[in-house]
Amino acid sequence: MTGTSSPPSRWPGYNAVWRWHFYAGLFCIPFVLWLALTGSIYLFRPQIEALLDRPYAQVAGPGPRASAAAQADAAVRAVPGSALHRYQIPETETQAVQILVGDRSGETRVYVHPQTLAILKTVSERDRPMPVLSRLHGELLAGNPGSYAVELAASWAIVMILSGLFLWWPRGGGLAGILYPRLRSRRMWRDLHAVTGFWVSFFALFLLMSGLPWAKSWGSYLKAVRSVAEGSVVKPDWAIGATPAAQATRMMQGDHAEHGGMAMAHPAGSHEPLDRLIAAVRPLDLAGPVLIAPPTGPDQSWTAKSDAANRPMRTSLELDGPTGQILVREDFAERRLVDRIVGYGVAAHEGQLFGLANQLLNLATAIGLILMTVSSVILWWRRRPEEVLGAPPALGGPPVAAGFVALLVVLGVLLPLFGATMVAVLLVERLVLRRLSGARRWLGLAPAAS
Numbered sequence: 001m002t003g004t005s006s007p008p009s010r011w012p013g014y015n016a017v018w019r020w021h022f023y024a025g026l027f028c029i030p031f032v033l034w035l036a037l038t039g040s041i042y043l044f045r046p047q048i049e050a051l052l053d054r055p056y057a058q059v060a061g062p063g064p065r066a067s068a069a070a071q072a073d074a075a076v077r078a079v080p081g082s083a084l085h086r087y088q089i090p091e092t093e094t095q096a097v098q099i100l101v102g103d104r105s106g107e108t109r110v111y112v113h114p115q116t117l118a119i120l121k122t123v124s125e126r127d128r129p130m131p132v133l134s135r136l137h138g139e140l141l142a143g144n145p146g147s148y149a150v151e152l153a154a155s156w157a158i159v160m161i162l163s164g165l166f167l168w169w170p171r172g173g174g175l176a177g178i179l180y181p182r183l184r185s186r187r188m189w190r191d192l193h194a195v196t197g198f199w200v201s202f203f204a205l206f207l208l209m210s211g212l213p214w215a216k217s218w219g220s221y222l223k224a225v226r227s228v229a230e231g232s233v234v235k236p237d238w239a240i241g242a243t244p245a246a247q248a249t250r251m252m253q254g255d256h257a258e259h260g261g262m263a264m265a266h267p268a269g270s271h272e273p274l275d276r277l278i279a280a281v282r283p284l285d286l287a288g289p290v291l292i293a294p295p296t297g298p299d300q301s302w303t304a305k306s307d308a309a310n311r312p313m314r315t316s317l318e319l320d321g322p323t324g325q326i327l328v329r330e331d332f333a334e335r336r337l338v339d340r341i342v343g344y345g346v347a348a349h350e351g352q353l354f355g356l357a358n359q360l361l362n363l364a365t366a367i368g369l370i371l372m373t374v375s376s377v378i379l380w381w382r383r384r385p386e387e388v389l390g391a392p393p394a395l396g397g398p399p400v401a402a403g404f405v406a407l408l409v410v411l412g413v414l415l416p417l418f419g420a421t422m423v424a425v426l427l428v429e430r431l432v433l434r435r436l437s438g439a440r441r442w443l444g445l446a447p448a449a450s
Helices: 014-042 045-052 068-078 129-139 143-168 188-214 216-230 273-284 337-349 355-383 402-414 416-431 437-443
Strands: 083-088 097-103 106-112 119-124 290-293 302-306 315-319 326-331
Touching: 014 129, 014 143, 014 355, 045 129, 068 083, 068 097, 068 106, 068 119, 068 273, 129 143, 143 188, 143 216, 143 416, 188 216, 188 337, 188 355, 216 416, 273 290, 273 302, 273 315, 337 355, 402 416
Parallel strands: none
Antiparallel strands: 083 097, 083 290, 097 106, 106 119, 290 302, 302 315, 315 326
8 A cells, every 4th residue: 555655854954054044144243243342342341441530540649538428428419419329438548439329310420539528520320431331232222122122133143153053063074164264265254254153152152141131021031930930029130121210310239331230219318327337348358349328218227239340259238337237248159049140141241250361252252253244244245146135045845843843942932032033034934925926036935835
């Protein structure tokens, strides 16, 4: 007895993966270039901020200094209607004291002469160069819509890199074009794209994934999952999405260049405990900058924290104002596992986990990503036929294997924006684009099934 059997399902072949890689890259390239450029500058935030603050590093001379309480009073008077938010303990005896005060319009950083109490400079926290650059990098200066766009691009960039590794995988031959490019060959741009992609892929994937906890959608997703798993409402130790301007007035700490932090209200009160608390905190030798904040309510304690860019070095304290006694101390190692994992990832992402070497490694990765994107555009421009987009042609074949579908489902669960847009793209392609002859020809799609 004979019969017609359906063809066995299989995983997508080289051409199908190439199509996914092409379209993912088409969408991601502008974002990857932007993130690489802005991120490269932001990596050197400590050096840049030190350079910007250089005029205020040697302002005090020998002689008595005003009390910290008097310095805080001067900073609050400099911004009428404000209240003390944070006092940053100076790291040297000569530098100006930086004090953050807040009112309804936001937070202001006030530079106070430690001896004369003269106001040397006032600047809105949101207008400082590094916070502006951070918002350009993480949300395109567009708030939460920009955060969604960056997260979507990062999710598809992960797919682009994974599919690129599949295309790079050696299929015979030597090491040329695999581990090193053939610069004097007509395949130079192809080799630069593939070889650079291989060498930076691991570090690029790390940077993309370690940036997701800040994104509005993925960060909220992780927070919800943790709340269900841990049985209580989770308060992440990092900012999620854009921080509204009204909320910025109540920030306790700046995360990822002042993106946000724990919302705090700082009622007006006496600054007299500051000197006592500074004397209690200084001997602890916390990693700088060290910030002291007043109580947020009548029954609350003063707080002090290390706001070190290298997050594993951070420590938080609760202090008794009248006595200066340390009531609670929480070091980084005492935080929950997820918070520690994200903390290490954030520090490495910002280039602060292991000093200059971390900055240079991230910079090399960013330069590699820029080279990859530029070479991909050159390759596409050289190869594209006239009057069509130039995507790899769609080849018919047997049904896709269940294992590959399961892999896509897993990726869609781990990266929700990728999953949602992948389903949308497949539906639009199948139900609309394949039925339009002009769009089908320009995109290189297979005809719609009859």
